[in-house]
Amino acid sequence: MPREAHKSRPMTVGELSRRTGVKVKALRGYTDSGLIYTLGRSQAGYRLYDTDALWCVRFIGELRGLGLTVAEIRELTAAWADGRVRPVGSHLAELLHRSRERLRERIAAQQQILDRIEKFESEHQQHLADGDLCWAGDPRGCDARA
Template sequence: MPLTVGELARRCGLTVRTLHHYDAIGLLQPSLRSDAGYRLYDRANVERLHRIQALRQLGLSLADVGTVLSGPAQPLDQVINRQIAQLDQELERATRLRNRLVALGGQVAAGQSPDLAEWLDTLELMTMYEKYFSPEELKNLPLHNDPDVLAQWNALIGQVQAAMDRGVAPGSPHAHALALQWMEAVQRGTGHNPGFISRLKAMQDNEPELRERNGITPALERFIEQALVDARLAIFERYLLPPEMERMRANYGKQMYDWPPLIADVRSAMNAGTPPSDPQAQQLARRWMELFRSYAGDDPATHARIREAYANEPDLRSGSTVDQAMLAYVRQATLAAG
């Protein structure tokens, strides 16, 4: 039986907004229409949605999901088997945590435990991070292992929540300053590793317990997103013409979460010594330019003004780990790709 967007959202646990976004970017478009003209999702749409969500759970960006699904379709049983393998890993981690708790319980019974609640919370949080980061990566994640960084992060979250409680608007200068501080804290907390940003975002989205601990509610997250976009648009306004700003206001920020995994891939290629002329680098450059054009348009003069802004305004790159060397690498790869 075909489903409306509201019915599908309710049955699969997504929001209507998410399904509309998937439709708008061509990732999941309803196959049918009702007599009244409403779009309807059929069995094939639901199967495709399963593939989309499975790939998202494996850490792929929406752009990468689209690339994968545009190629030869992987048999659905293989997709399901990959999900089962991922769940098996999570069950293994849960078993390890249980064993640790049993050991702690024995110590408690022997009167050897300090503050049990704090200890258990720490252990649970450590296990939560282990779902997304390897032990070696955790050593290089300041947000996890540096008390000073964590304290600064918690203080900033408190400042943002206090501003929201006072009714500060995302478009205000104070909100802009908080958003730019937030991005600096993200960069500091991830050890300037762009690959960590997407995984922290996934952990934030998938682990309700983490939100309860750190206070980054969905409302606070939206506040920072809006304030950051508005702060950067205010910078671009010093460089762009009114028609260019109109396009920027309509499109800038729509794909902000597609940038971190791409930036991480570019950084990996640079660290591996991949020359800009290599097909891999050229493919990365094409992905970069697709995202860039989504808000910049196709006018070379507009591109030049935006690049001037990026070169002169560090706040446009804060939190992204994008530097002049990376921008030069992408430009060279773009030229090599023709």
């Protein structure tokens, strides 16, 4: 089908969801946030989108895959739409830096959990191997099992 003919045929949110793999609820949220524009609504009240919405959803997915939040994506697109003095590229660079720092913090927190697991296993290696691990203060009474 020629691109012009395909572009003129509006899609419902369900079709946009099928074509992008993004859940309808997320698409509605993106639309309500102003990240995806609609052509309006059908006579039956369905949101209608053109093929530009496909690009928008893919772009949002790419940025989400880089760790940006929906609020940050909204901030970036607002900066672009407003034509602010600050270039969008530098704004994106700052958002990517924020995302990287959040990710590093999450990795550090997960590493702390791994360290605690290793310490626990090391301290209780024999009890874990024997299947007999009692917790201090266990109301079931470890002493009664000994």
